[in-house]
Amino acid sequence: MPRWLAHLIVFALFAAVAGWAFASLDMTWNWGVVWEYRWAFWRGWWMTLGLALAALLASSMIGLAAAVMLRSHFPLVEAVARIYVEVIRGTPLLVQLLVGWYVVAAALHVGTEYRTAVGVLVLALFSGAYMAEIFRGGLDAIPKAQVDSARAIGLTRWQAFRLVILPQAVRIVLPAVAGQLVSLIKDSSLLSVLSIGEFTFAARNVNSATYSTLESYLPLAAGYLALTLPLSALSRWLERRFRYEAA
Amino acid sequence: MNLVIHGLVQRFVDPRSGAQATVLDGLDLITGDIQALVLVGPSGGGKSTLLRILAGLDAPAAGTVAFDGEPLPNGEDALIGYRRTVGTVFQAYNLFPHLTAMQNLLLPLVHVHGLTEAAARDRIREPLERFGLAGHAHKRPAELSGGQKQRVAILRALIVRPQRLFLDEPTSALDPEMAGEVLDMIGELKAAGTQFVLVTHEMGFARRVADEIAFIADGECPALAAPEKFFAGCGEPRVVSFLERTRRV
Numbered sequence: 001m002p003r004w005l006a007h008l009i010v011f012a013l014f015a016a017v018a019g020w021a022f023a024s025l026d027m028t029w030n031w032g033v034v035w036e037y038r039w040a041f042w043r044g045w046w047m048t049l050g051l052a053l054a055a056l057l058a059s060s061m062i063g064l065a066a067a068v069m070l071r072s073h074f075p076l077v078e079a080v081a082r083i084y085v086e087v088i089r090g091t092p093l094l095v096q097l098l099v100g101w102y103v104v105a106a107a108l109h110v111g112t113e114y115r116t117a118v119g120v121l122v123l124a125l126f127s128g129a130y131m132a133e134i135f136r137g138g139l140d141a142i143p144k145a146q147v148d149s150a151r152a153i154g155l156t157r158w159q160a161f162r163l164v165i166l167p168q169a170v171r172i173v174l175p176a177v178a179g180q181l182v183s184l185i186k187d188s189s190l191l192s193v194l195s196i197g198e199f200t201f202a203a204r205n206v207n208s209a210t211y212s213t214l215e216s217y218l219p220l221a222a223g224y225l226a227l228t229l230p231l232s233a234l235s236r237w238l239e240r241r242f243r244y245e246a247a
Numbered sequence: 248m249n250l251v252i253h254g255l256v257q258r259f260v261d262p263r264s265g266a267q268a269t270v271l272d273g274l275d276l277i278t279g280d281i282q283a284l285v286l287v288g289p290s291g292g293g294k295s296t297l298l299r300i301l302a303g304l305d306a307p308a309a310g311t312v313a314f315d316g317e318p319l320p321n322g323e324d325a326l327i328g329y330r331r332t333v334g335t336v337f338q339a340y341n342l343f344p345h346l347t348a349m350q351n352l353l354l355p356l357v358h359v360h361g362l363t364e365a366a367a368r369d370r371i372r373e374p375l376e377r378f379g380l381a382g383h384a385h386k387r388p389a390e391l392s393g394g395q396k397q398r399v400a401i402l403r404a405l406i407v408r409p410q411r412l413f414l415d416e417p418t419s420a421l422d423p424e425m426a427g428e429v430l431d432m433i434g435e436l437k438a439a440g441t442q443f444v445l446v447t448h449e450m451g452f453a454r455r456v457a458d459e460i461a462f463i464a465d466g467e468c469p470a471l472a473a474p475e476k477f478f479a480g481c482g483e484p485r486v487v488s489f490l491e492r493t494r495r496v
Contacts, residue, residue, distance in 0.1 A: 143340055145337060145339070145340035145341075146340065146343065148304060148337060149337065149340065149341050149342075149343070150343075151304060151327075151330065152302065152304060152330060152334075152335035152337075152404075153330075153334075153354065153355040153359060153403065153404070153407075154327060154330045154331035154355060154359040154360075154407075155355075155358065155359060156327060159358055159359075163354065163358060164343050167345050168343075168344065168345050171345065242345075
């Protein structure tokens, strides 16, 4: 059976189960009212796309830097990265956002116009902790012989990292990074607790204005899928493109 | 080349137990003015450790090394400069698997020796033909045979025109036929006048290419001699028993 057919059949089955569950709800749908708020959804969706892209970029850089620090021979450097990773991964993002904005940003007298930037930064720090462990695993997986070979041909430490180690590590971590980025996009919904006007915040507002809960939140699911599915597809394409056997 | 080594010491710390192991224990070695030095001896005797120091990959704990009266430099920055003047080939995993054979060859020329890509390709073309690798330049290492991989690795070390080559058991991970290809290539280098230091277990090959053979065992060099004298045991009981063991295999 071709793969696409299998995907189609399984998707149809899921859709049938979901359709049956919704059909048995016995409720009157109120799509008309929600439709009037379509521009709020649209703006929120674009806001989420922008936030996620910014956080994605920042968290990749934070993750890579922390991964390098985790591998450091200097105990203090390793300790900074280790404590960052453990504290962030061990606490809820919700708490981090609240502390980040209402405590840290307040203590630093950050103005409300920077609310979104602080939100993105906290999100990037959150995701970066997971990225750090992913990148560290990828870097650790490169055989020491590759480092030796790179040094033997006269590359500097930085050249060896950039030209030999990193390209191989990126290929190894690609699937895990893509998964983490999908999580990041969905986690960005928590920025709504800081009243940042992203997609989930828009849906909450529509819900409280129209009292149509499912009609407000179902478009949310579709909107997030529209962001995450292309990312998964892109990751699979990149994986195929960078595929080579270890030699 | 004339190699002079005095009191070379290298120790390693076992990361788990923290125990210190002495791999080279005050090794002394003085060669004549030769083109090819071959290091032989039992496994764990210190051959590869010595070669890594000669190649500038590791700094010794103590002692001095000089090629043609020129001492090996100290410190990582100076050693990078030194490594750029020599070539090193390991047992296996020399090539970068994410790059094609051609990109593997271009990398040191372009990024270390500052050639333009066009100039680098020009320099690579002829030796690629000579060593029968021209048809494989577009392949990634995974698509090459073990022998082809090692030949590309040797070529990558050679292409930068090093003062000398260091080869650490370049055939030990290969089956006999592929090992033959690689040994033939090294034989050609010898004929072309390339200077090299080679660690090998191929005693027949050692006899053929070596100007002098150094016996490395227990972190020392108890015997250094021209092949003929070496294979007669050169009056050293450890060499005699080593040669007997290798003949039995």
